[in-house]
Amino acid sequence: MFDWLLKDEWFPKFDWRWDxxxxxxxxxxxxxxxxxxxxxxxxLIALVLGLVxxxxxxxxxxxxxxxxxxxxxxxxxxxxxxQIFFIFxxxxxxxxxxxxxxxxxxxxxxxxSCYLSEVYRGGLDSVPKGQWEAATALNMTTMQTYKRLIIPxxxxxxxxxxxxxxxxxxxxxxxxxxxxxxxLIHTANSIGSETWRYLEAYTLVGVIFLALSLPAxxxxxxxxxxxxxxxxx
Amino acid sequence: MSLFEFLSQYWPRLLSGTGVTVAQFLLGAAxxxxxxxxxxxxxxxxxxxxxxxxxxxxxxxxGTSLLVQLYWIFFVLPLFGVTLExxxxxxxxxxxxxxxxxxxLVRGGIMSVPKGQWEAATAINMSGARRMWRIxxxxxxxxxxxxWGNLMVEILKGTALVSLxxxxxxxxxxxxxxxxxxxxxxxxxxxxxxxxxLARFLLTPFMRWLEGFMARKMGRA
Numbered sequence: 001m002f003d004w005l006l007k008d009e010w011f012p013k014f015d016w017r018w019d020x021x022x023x024x025x026x027x028x029x030x031x032x033x034x035x036x037x038x039x040x041x042x043x044l045i046a047l048v049l050g051l052v053x054x055x056x057x058x059x060x061x062x063x064x065x066x067x068x069x070x071x072x073x074x075x076x077x078x079x080x081x082x083q084i085f086f087i088f089x090x091x092x093x094x095x096x097x098x099x100x101x102x103x104x105x106x107x108x109x110x111x112x113s114c115y116l117s118e119v120y121r122g123g124l125d126s127v128p129k130g131q132w133e134a135a136t137a138l139n140m141t142t143m144q145t146y147k148r149l150i151i152p153x154x155x156x157x158x159x160x161x162x163x164x165x166x167x168x169x170x171x172x173x174x175x176x177x178x179x180x181x182x183x184l185i186h187t188a189n190s191i192g193s194e195t196w197r198y199l200e201a202y203t204l205v206g207v208i209f210l211a212l213s214l215p216a217x218x219x220x221x222x223x224x225x226x227x228x229x230x231x232x233x
Numbered sequence: 234m235s236l237f238e239f240l241s242q243y244w245p246r247l248l249s250g251t252g253v254t255v256a257q258f259l260l261g262a263a264x265x266x267x268x269x270x271x272x273x274x275x276x277x278x279x280x281x282x283x284x285x286x287x288x289x290x291x292x293x294x295x296g297t298s299l300l301v302q303l304y305w306i307f308f309v310l311p312l313f314g315v316t317l318e319x320x321x322x323x324x325x326x327x328x329x330x331x332x333x334x335x336x337x338l339v340r341g342g343i344m345s346v347p348k349g350q351w352e353a354a355t356a357i358n359m360s361g362a363r364r365m366w367r368i369x370x371x372x373x374x375x376x377x378x379x380x381w382g383n384l385m386v387e388i389l390k391g392t393a394l395v396s397l398x399x400x401x402x403x404x405x406x407x408x409x410x411x412x413x414x415x416x417x418x419x420x421x422x423x424x425x426x427x428x429x430x431l432a433r434f435l436l437t438p439f440m441r442w443l444e445g446f447m448a449r450k451m452g453r454a
Contacts, residue, residue, distance in 0.1 A: 077386055077432035078425045079393035082404055086425060089417035171298035178397065185300060198308040206305060209297040 021200040024191050028204050031187035032212075038104065038183055039170040045109025046169065047162075050116030054124060055146070057117070075114040081175050083107045088179045104176040112169050116162065123158030124150060156227050163220030167213050184208065239419050243410055250406030251427055257324050257392040257402055264328025265335050265388060272332065273339025274365070287336065294333035299391055302326050307398045323395030323402075331388045338384065342377030343369060375447050382440035386432050393428070403427060 056068040075083070087110075088103040098106070127150050135145040177186035188201035240247075275287035294302065303326040306317060317325060346369050354364035396405035407424040411417050 073433065074425075074429055077390070077437075078428040079390040079404065081393045081396070082407070082421060082424055082428065085408065085411070086417070086421040089411060090421060093415075093417050174298050174300040175394070177300075185304065188304075192308065198304075199312050202301070202305045202309050206297045206301050209301055210293070213296045214292065 016199060016203075017197075020195075020197065021204060024201060025204065027187055027191065028184065028201070028208065031182060031184045032208055034181070035170070035173050035183040036212075038101075038108070038173045038176060038181060039166075041105045042108035042112065042173070043166055043169050045105060046112035046116050046165070049109060049113035051120055053113060053117035054120035057121060058124065072114040072117055075111055076118075080107065080111045080172055081178065083111055084175055084179060100176070100179045100181045104179060104181050108169060108172065108176070111172075112165055115165050115168075119158050119161035119165070120154065122161070123154035123156075126157045127153045156224075156231055159224045159227055160220070163217075163224065166220070167216050170213060170216070171209065234416070236419055236423075239414075239416060240423065243420070246406045246410065247403065247423065247427065250401060250403035251431075253320075253400065253402040254389075254392050254404075254428075255431070257320075257327065257395055257400065258389050260324035261327035261331065261392065262385060262388050264324065265331040265384070268328060268332025269335025269339050272336035273343070276336060276340050277343060291333045291336050294330050295337075299326065299330045300394055300397065302330055303394055303398060319395075319398050319400050322398060323392070323400045327388060327391050327395070331384060331391065334384055334387070335381070338377045338380050339373070341380075342373035345376045346372045371447075371451060375444075375451050375453065378440065378444045378447060382437060382444070385436055385440060389428070389432055389436060 053068055053072055057065050057072075059065060084104060084107040087107045088098065088100065091098045091103065131149050131153065132145065135149055140148070173181075173183050174185035176183055177189065180186065184205045188198075188205045191201040192198040234242075272287045272290055275283050276291065278284050278287070303322070306326045306329075307319065307322040310317065310322075350368055350372065351364065354368040359368070392402060393404040396402050396408060399405065403424055407420050410420045414420065
């Protein structure tokens with residue numbers, strides 16, 4: 001009944017080789033560092049750009065609000081992979097050549113800034129209106145009000161969302177392999193094509209992702225509690 | 234070549250790519266709903282074994298990325314004797330990945346049903362399964378549908394990754410056309426617009442309609 005399970009040609013490839021896994025581990029760890037750098041850089045761009053988008057959607061100008069709102073929706077509903085290709089290949093058509101790293105960072109930063117702008121928006125909306133009125137009563141400018149009152153109070157409720165997208169960015173960096181950024185999947189692909197052994201490389205990549213993203217999720221929860229306590233909430 | 238000439242030459246390939254993308258989406262979404270329901274309920278089980286296996290599945294697929302899972306299923310699973318054809322590997326990976334996220338939505342939806350509903354169902358002598366199916370799940374469904382709308386868009390976007398294992402979806406066709414014409418702005422721009430139309434003008438309105446429909450069925454609208 002289970003004869004089909006025991007075909008010979010499967011078994012030669014089936015063996016997990018520890019010595020081989022050890023051999024490729026240094027290369028994968030080096031790629032892990034690249035992955036982390038890519039994630040961190042993309043996240044920084046997203047944090048700043050996301051705030052710009054969030055504030056633009058709160059501006060008094062109807063046109064600005066509409067344009068930014070539609071742009072955010074567009075980016076959020078199209079695949080990151082396609083956006084990476086778009087940014088990498090369209091630049092040269094107009095004489096702007098971007099390196100894989102730069103275009104990858106821009107694509108990831110831009111994609112996640114649109115998600116983060118929604119997180120910020122939620123946070124900013126959660127600040128009671130009385131805070132604005134109090135600031136007006138004290139003759140503060142809009143800039144001062146945002147900087148000293150609104151943004152600090154908006155941060156605690158935005159932290160869970162911000163943390164989730166940090167892990168999200170980390171898990172989306174493998175897409176950068178398609179334009180040749182030497183992150184984890186890219187390295188695993190080249191290892192696989194050199195030796196025709198995919199089992200160890202792809203499995204190790206999965207293990208590395210798990211080993212980093214599960215503790216990260218726990219740390220973010222701890223950080224969230226810490227901030228809440230510091231702000232006396 | 235103007236955009237119009239460009240489109241009139243390449244529309245058949247874009248259309249067939251869109252068809253494959255939609256097929257991947259529908260199959261992946263169906264698998265997602267099934268897995269989410271099963272593992273979401275399993276995670277609420279008092280039995281440690283059942284709960285543990287649901288937690289393992291959810292954390293495993295949420296902790297690694299879709300691309301890693303896709304490659305693993307396509308390149309590594311054959312070594313264990315399970316060879317999936319690339320089209321199948323595509324939607325199975327998408328379904329497994331999104332199912333883990335969906336399971337959390339199902340659990341959240343069920344927990345949002347007021348306790349009195351459980352007690353009332355027990356009071357009129359309903360069995361556990363009957364209570365879940367007729368009283369709890371329909372209410373949970375209404376509560377979790379808005380979140381499912383977002384997940385559905387994520388699934389649609391996730392289908393673009395299957396192009397990397399050579400499934401001839403919209404992303405794949407766009408890449409191929411780009412490689413032969415170098416008209417990157419036109420082809421990738423068109424593909425972006427097609428994905429946008431699918432997500433914003435077909436999928437999202439459908440989910441909104443479904444929300445309203447379910448709410449009416451439950452007498453909440």
